[in-house]
Amino acid sequence: xxxxxxxxxxxxxxxxxxxxxxxxxxxxxxxxxxxxxxxxxxxxxxxxxxxxxxxxxxxxxxxxxxxxxxxxxxxxxxxxxxxxxxx
Numbered sequence: 001x002x003x004x005x006x007x008x009x010x011x012x013x014x015x016x017x018x019x020x021x022x023x024x025x026x027x028x029x030x031x032x033x034x035x036x037x038x039x040x041x042x043x044x045x046x047x048x049x050x051x052x053x054x055x056x057x058x059x060x061x062x063x064x065x066x067x068x069x070x071x072x073x074x075x076x077x078x079x080x081x082x083x084x085x086x087x
Contacts, residue, residue: 039076043069051080 023073041052045067056072064072066087 031048036077040052040078040080041074042072042080043067045069068082 028029035054037058038054038056041055041063043052043064052060055063055074057076060072060074
């Protein structure tokens with residue numbers, strides 16, 4: 001009798017856990033990345049680099065023009081990287 005109850009509980013547990021489907025169990029492709037068409041916008045002013053995440057290339061270009069950056073670049077679909085120095 002106990003074996004039947006355990007088997008029933010295991011079946012219910014597996015059924016409830018699988019109710020979300022495979023998409024609920026696996027992380028989304030590209031997890032940790034920004035939305036399509038958006039990326040990291042890097043601006044160099046003097047010796048300082050600044051990064052703003054989740055901007056389109058046009059938004060990055062406009063922001064860097066307004067900030068009068070010495071140099072800038074945009075990395076598609078990637079978050080800002082802190083270069084290993086904290087942050």
